[in-house]
Amino acid sequence: MPPAAAAVAAGGAAAGGQQQQQGGVSTFLQAVLRMGMMWYMFNMFKGGGQQTAGTGAASGGMLRPLYARGDLVDLRMFLYERPYLHDFAKGTLVWELPGVALGTTPEHKHTYSYRPSKAVQNNGTLFLHAVFSRAGVDFAAEDLPPGSVFTKTLPLIRYMAPLKNKTGVNLLAAEGGPVTTPKASQAVSDQEAAPAQWVSHFKPNATLSIIDHFTAYTRANVPQPLREHFQFADQEGEQYLPLSYFDEFWLLRDKMVPVNDSLLETPLHLEVKTGSIWWMQLQQQMEQSFNMQTSMGIAGEGESDEVKRIFLEGNPYLLALTMVVSLLHSVFDFLAFKNDVAFWKDNRSMEGLSARSIMVNAVCQLIILLYLFDNETSTVVLISSGTAVTEAERAPPGLPPQPMCLPWF
Structure with a gap:
């Protein structure tokens, strides 16, 4: 086969492989590369030295931790349908964990069977309140020293559109018969035709990560990613409370439970563990990168879950x-496209070439591109498939060659 036809065929096979892997492993490499570029651009353009007004923070002085590594605290978790829990007696105590050593505690797990109320079943809200208090201190007392009791809150209900129905049609069946029954097929058609509605989903996992970080800072040297996690024990903002956050990085969309009238009981898996400051910052960077890619249209909705x-x-x-194979695949794809451009640039004759094969390959590549575009594939995959749609148009002998056609560019 001539080099041009081989390059076009290789481009077709590569685009077909990308189309098959778009929801799997190749998506991982593309997302990692985009994440790295976004992280670099974010750090380059965000600017340094800008200080934000913290809670009670002045321009000078030191920030010191109120607690030390190894100090014991009592942890209680409450369920409440409002974001603020002023009266602990109104909340539902689901877990009590005494004697938690800050920065050194091992993993603790607990499962609670939650029965949603009528309000939650009808698109109501639900919050998990983690209440820390010094070991042996009555956390409900009113005359406690500042910083003796502090809380972290996690919304357990998330509102989002339901996942698309993946029921398809078996094209290999006799006469193209559908996989589902006619009634089920009609229900799927009605569901696709109906407008998307937001549905409340219950988060079945809640992981509280207590950061092993007890470092004093000058106010001007507080790392920017840590500012939003700082809670101060007093209004002067000289002592900060232990850093903790609810880790939802590994909570996937398809693991959440839709909430409706038929949901009578569901398990809530609770976990408390010690985390590191670098892992928290890495998660923040990755989440910011995923959100930026989605907002810019580079990545599709839910692609980060894959x-x-x-x-x-x-x-x-x-x-x-x-990863290594995918990198080699990208390099070979680029070299095939480069050789294709170089060949048609200097070509003066169609001798030994099959115009029919070239046109058929170009049409196949165009069909693949339109299919990917119709399925809302990420922009990176569309660009890669679009570059493979190349068609060489050659005039009759004696006339100069016509320029190469690059659709979508």
Whole structure:
């Protein structure tokens, strides 16, 4: 086969492979590369030295931790349908964990069977309140020293559109018969035709991470990612409370439970663990990158979940091998496109070439591109598939060659 036809065929096979892998491993590599570029651009353009007004923070002085590593606190978790829990007696105590050592405590797990109320079943809200108090202190007393009791709150209800129905049609069945029954097919059609409605979903997992970080800072040197996590014990803002946050990085959309009248009981898995400051900052950077990619249209909705799923369910050795193969695939795809451009640039004759094969390959590539565009594939995959749609138009002998056609560019 001539080099031009081979390059076009290789481009077709590459685009077909990308179309098959768009929801799997190739998506991981593309998302990681985009995340790295977004992280670099974010750090380059965000600017340094800008100080935000913290809670009670002045321009000078020191910030010191109120608690030290190893101090004991009592932890209680309450369920309440409002974001603020002023009266602890109104909340539902779901877990009590005494004697938690800050910065050194091992993992603790607990499962609670939650029965949603009528208000929650009808798109109501629900919050998990983690209440810290010094060990042995009555957390409900009113005359406690500042910083003796502090809380962290997590909304357990998330409103989002339901996942798309993945029921399809078996094209290999006799006469193209559908996989589902006629009534089920009609229900699927009605569901697709109806406008998308936001549905409340229950988060079945709640992981509270207590950061092992007890460092004094000058106010001007507080790292920017930590500012939003700082809670101060007094209005002067000289002593900050232990850093903690609810880790939702590994909570995927398809693991959430839709809430409606039929949901009578569901488990709530609680976990308390010690986390590191660098892992918290890495999670923040990755979440910011995912959100930025989605807002800019580079990544599709829920594509970050597929990347996280690869980390959760994939073999690390196979993942490393896949990254290497994907990089080589991208390099070979670029070289094939480069050689294709160089060949048609200097070509003066169609001798030995099959115009029919070239046109058929170009049409196939265009069909693949339109299919990816119709399925709302990420922009990176569309660009890669669009560059493969190349068609060389050659005039009759004796006339100068016509320029190469690059659709979508």
